[in-house]
Amino acid sequence: MFKVAVIGASGLLGRALVDELAQQAGWQVVATAFSRPGPNTVALDIRDARAVEQFVEREAPDALVIAAAERRPDVCEHNPALARALNVDAVRSLATAATLRGAWTLSISTDYVFDGTHPPYQHDSAPAPLNAYGRSKLEGERALTESTDLGCVLRLPLLYGPIVDWAESAVTSLVPAIAASASREGKAAAMDAWAIRYPTFTPDVAFVIRQMLERHAHGDAIGGIVQWSGDEPMNKYEIAVRLAEALQLDAQLTPQPTPTDATPRPHNCHLASDRLEALGIGRRTSFDVAIRQVLAAFPWQGETAA
Numbered sequence: 001m002f003k004v005a006v007i008g009a010s011g012l013l014g015r016a017l018v019d020e021l022a023q024q025a026g027w028q029v030v031a032t033a034f035s036r037p038g039p040n041t042v043a044l045d046i047r048d049a050r051a052v053e054q055f056v057e058r059e060a061p062d063a064l065v066i067a068a069a070e071r072r073p074d075v076c077e078h079n080p081a082l083a084r085a086l087n088v089d090a091v092r093s094l095a096t097a098a099t100l101r102g103a104w105t106l107s108i109s110t111d112y113v114f115d116g117t118h119p120p121y122q123h124d125s126a127p128a129p130l131n132a133y134g135r136s137k138l139e140g141e142r143a144l145t146e147s148t149d150l151g152c153v154l155r156l157p158l159l160y161g162p163i164v165d166w167a168e169s170a171v172t173s174l175v176p177a178i179a180a181s182a183s184r185e186g187k188a189a190a191m192d193a194w195a196i197r198y199p200t201f202t203p204d205v206a207f208v209i210r211q212m213l214e215r216h217a218h219g220d221a222i223g224g225i226v227q228w229s230g231d232e233p234m235n236k237y238e239i240a241v242r243l244a245e246a247l248q249l250d251a252q253l254t255p256q257p258t259p260t261d262a263t264p265r266p267h268n269c270h271l272a273s274d275r276l277e278a279l280g281i282g283r284r285t286s287f288d289v290a291i292r293q294v295l296a297a298f299p300w301q302g303e304t305a306a
């Protein structure tokens with residue numbers, strides 16, 4: 001039996017990962033959540049180092065995947081102590097506890113460790129985060145590598161996938177404004193056309209993580225930093241146009257050529273996925289196919305549409 005602990009299993013990526021791993025014969029998954037516990041999850045506050053130690057001691061996983069984080073840039077900007085507690089200190093205590101038990105730790109990081117001026121970025125390109133979120137995640141990467149030789153960082157870009165709330169992903173969070181613009185009295189919705197993103201489907205990331213875990217299970221664990229990204233560049237305006245098509249909404253969308261965010265965000269952090277591709281790891285579902293799956297499973301009910 002190969003046992004994997006998924007920390008943050010109630011989140012956007014964590015749920016997709018549990019779905020993927022639960023299909024593996026001979027694998028056991030122990031899933032943790034914090035404010036959204038479910039019938040099959042263990043409650044764990046990763047800010048509590050003692051509770052983390054006890055959890056790892058009790059469950060004795062062979063591998064631990066850290067998908068818990070504070071990932072909202074605005075929250076990190078206004079609450080750097082929370083960002084540090086979740087994105088740095090908790091990574092250290094989880095990786096330390098896992099290493100003591102001989103478990104491999106995979107910690108999820110972000111393309112926001114880069115400043116977005118010189119894409120594409122390799123795993124060993126120089127990081128230069130522009131905001132508190134990116135800085136905390138970069139420190140988290142360092143906390144992992146300082147805590148263990150038995151660990152790996154996986155950097156990811158903008159994620160989307162099966163949701164339980166429109167706001168869960170920066171892709172689906174555009175839907176209410178798109179629908180409002182399509183209503184009878186609707187005004188045109190301005191959409192950012194400056195920042196270039198590579199939306200990446202969480203079930204594809206879960207597939208990649210499963211392949212990485214398989215290598216560890218076969219005694220060939222991956223170390224250091226790896227990156228995975230979708231390969232379709234899009235700005236938010238283009239994402240919104242494709243969402244409107246998928247929703248069959250006659251949306252009024254206007255491209256916004258300059259950034260309007262309060263928190264500074266990088267222009268284009270395209271992550272090169274070469275290291276994983278060279279290992280034969282990866283899967284990419286096209287955006288138009290994947291987004292239709294997401295919308296079919298969580299249909300727009302016309303909350304603000306006419």
Ligand SMILES: NC(=O)c1ccc[n+]([C@@H]2O[C@H](COP(=O)([O-])OP(=O)(O)OC[C@H]3O[C@@H](n4cnc5c(N)ncnc54)[C@H](OP(=O)(O)O)[C@@H]3O)[C@@H](O)[C@H]2O)c1
Nearest residue numbers: 008010011012013033034035036045046068069157158159
């Ligand atoms: N979403 C993106 O576009 C994106 C892009 C690049 C990288 N990433 C990275 O990918 C990873 C997963 O992100 P995500 O989008 O899946 O995040 P998410 O949906 O916000 O989920 C966050 C998870 O962290 C858990 N959590 C929060 N506070 C906790 C605490 N004190 N103790 C234990 N668990 C806690 C949450 O549990 P509850 O919900 O139960 O409270 C939830 O399971 C993160 O490392 C993020 O930085 C995300």
